[in-house]
Structure formats: structure tokens, C-alpha cells
Amino acid sequence: MTPPGRGQPGNPQRKAGDEIAGLAARKAAARLLAAVIDARTPLDGLTDNEHGHPQYKALDGRDRALVRAILVTALRYRMTIAGLLSKRLEKPLPANATALSHILNVAAAQILFLDVPDSAAVDLAVTHAKSDPRTLRFSGLVNGVLxxxxxxxxxxLAPALAATSEAPPWFSERLVSAYGADKARAILAAHRHEAPVDFTVKADPALWAERLGGIVLPTGTVRVEKLSANVIDLPGFGDGAWWVQDMAASLPARLFGDIRGQRVADLCAAPGGKTAQLVLAGATVTAVDTSKNRLARLKQNLDRLGLTAELVQTDLLDYMPSQLFDAVLLDAPCSSTGTVRRHPDVPWTKTLADVEKLAGLQRRLLAHAVTLVRPGGRIVFSNCSLDPIEGEELYRDFLAEYPSVVADPIRPGEFAGIDPFLTPEGTLRTTPADLALESPGISGLDGFFAARMRRAG
Structure with missing residues (x-):
């Protein structure tokens, strides 16, 4: 893997103002790794170009890309890195030596996985340790270990990778409990690979697969393993011919079947991929979201695509439309454990308590969503969690608690490519270990759960 803005070879070089080239990027990487691991702060927020961490925003674009590459790598391979470092320590680091741990992890990620010269990674780590009063006395240890x-x-490295699962115990245990040991190992192995980029196209997937340099998946999604340019510079972006959307995320909106002429609510709608699908399918769509900024982004996306929907900013639990909808899609806020390939910080920023808390919120949102649909109308509930607490278990418990809602099982053959993901209950379940193709880099999809119901009578 060769990140943009890779380190300089050899010993650190000094810039104007006596600043060592590359040191600010490594300091930022260690600081942000601390925010993820110690404070459980999501990585995307820390590395947002407008609202991110000040140390990150102070860097130029090249160094920001390097920091992002270091962090993603350090998180994706955290347990392997920890094991290889611990072999080189006579005794475990003191419990309060977190700053030292993050310096070592940042350097080890570069040495083991990135195209950064070893000497540069080591020298910058030692200089970093010497510059921080908390780690000054450990600079010799940093030098020796690295x-x-x-x-x-x-x-x-290869034996360590083969013997290690890259997840904290709580996360591994939940996967084993839900899927069994073999499937859990396959999911964790998939998490080591960067996710490919999927596109939902308005029309002619074969044409866009050719133009974008990808393949057409069984559901009609176009998949590209590695982008050749920024998304906004790809053919078709300016024309609104497609939008980026993981194959799994494209499935829930298709579960309504023929919705031409129907009034459909997309709840928790931003950033709008599912809204766009529903509009393109011929529905009159109301997109509801609590965030003004996220709705603004949704509108921008729809404008680029040449699609329109009614936008409503409100807390979903307070939303009371003047007329009931024919169908409602609730893609609920969740733990996002199905997106670890894209967000390797998730297992380290979430806990089982977070999963349980979010499941409680989802149940409240679903109970309200049901009141928004007319009798006989369809409800699709979905989220990007791998945990049955937020999926299968929630669905079963909800049906048992609300007799006014009945199961509407998804049938094999309803649309192309869906059958491998159907459960015996007629719900939909995907994991990153599914959809095995020619290579790991082109395989898999986000972890998703979706269930279809009807409001009775």
C-alpha cells in the first residue's frame, strides 16, 4: 500500500523554522490514535477537512493523506501490531504510558504495512518521543523496539497475521456468538481488506462498469476495486449518472417492489442514496432527517442526480405527517459494525453497551415509523450492524410486542442477486465475508440487516 504523502527516506530532514519534515504528521497521527483508542472518538470526525482535529487540519493535503493512511492501518491491524511490539518488550508498558504506546503503534504501522522507509519511521518516532515530556525517558526503548x-x-509478519484476529475481545465474542467461529474468522479476515467502491447507476450498468473500470454485480451494482481518480473527477459524476452506494446498502429500498406512484417516507434519510433509489423507482418521496447539515448534503446529492424529494428536518419521534404514507423505509442509526472495512475504528470506539443502547433507540424509532404508514402499507427496517441485537432479535421481539404489525417475508427470486442473503425467516442478512469473487479486494459487502413488514388491517 503506498499512501499519498509517504515519508521521506533516510534521516529526518529539517524544514524552515527548524521543523523536522514529517514530524508534525506523526505527532498528529499519534494524537488522533489516542483520541480513537482512549476517548473512543470516531475517526471520520477527527479527519474531517472542515471540522476535524486542529492538528490534522494544520497539515497540508499530502500529510493529511499520510496521517489517514497511518491511522487506518494502525486500527485495521491493531492486534497484530500489538503482538509484534510486545515480543520486543521485556515487560508490558506501564498502564499510564498510553502516549508511548501510540508512538510505537504509529511507527510500527509504517514499518510493517506502509511504503515508508524503516529508518524514517524509526527516527521520527524517536524524535517524537524525545519531544514529549511524557515519553522522553522512553526514547531509547522506542529506538530499540523499532x-x-x-x-x-x-x-x-505473516505468521503473526495468521495467528491473530484484528478485534477487541467484545467484538470477536459477539461475532462468534452470532455466526459461529468459522464465519466470525472469515468476517474478521475480510476486515483486513479495504472495501471496494460500489456505484448505483441510473441505467445501463454494463456501460458504466466499462467506463469506470469495474464489474457488474448480480444485483446490478457496479463495483470498482480501486478508483483511478477522485470521485468528483470520474466520468458520469457531473452528469448525475450514478452515486456511490455499497451493494448491501442498495438492497433495502428494493424490498418494496413496485412503488410507482406511491407516497414513500425515507426516515433517517441522509446522505440520500436510498432516497435517490426510491425517487428513481417512481415514488413520491419525503426524506426525513434530524440534521440540517445532513439534509443539506442530501439535497446537494439529489440536485446533482436531477432528482427531487420533499425534505423534512425534524426529530423522527416528533414527526406527524398530515397524511399517512403507502410505505416507510427506516434505515436506523446503529453501531455501524457492518462497515468495519471502511471504518476500522468502529470496534474500538463502540462497546456492547453501545449496541444495546442503540437497539433500544431503533425499537422506539420503528414503533413510531409504523404509525406513519397506512393500514396494509409496507415497512422496511434496516441498518448496517452485524449484531443480531440490532437485527434479527430486535425484529422478532418487535413482531411479538406489536400485533398490529405482521411479517412480510422476502421471497427468493424477488430480484436478481438477493437469494444468497435471505434467511429462513425471510429477512435479509449480509456480512463482509459474503459475495466471494476473484480476489479479497473485489469481494464482500457491508454487513446489513433488513426486514419487511406490513401494518395490519
Missing amino acids: RSLAPAKEAE
């Missing part, structure tokens, strides 16, 4: 790690990479 200089031992670099030449051992070829012999030790």
Missing part, C-alpha cells in the same frame, strides 16, 4: 522490529518483518 530497530528490532524492522529487520524481523519478513520472518514474523
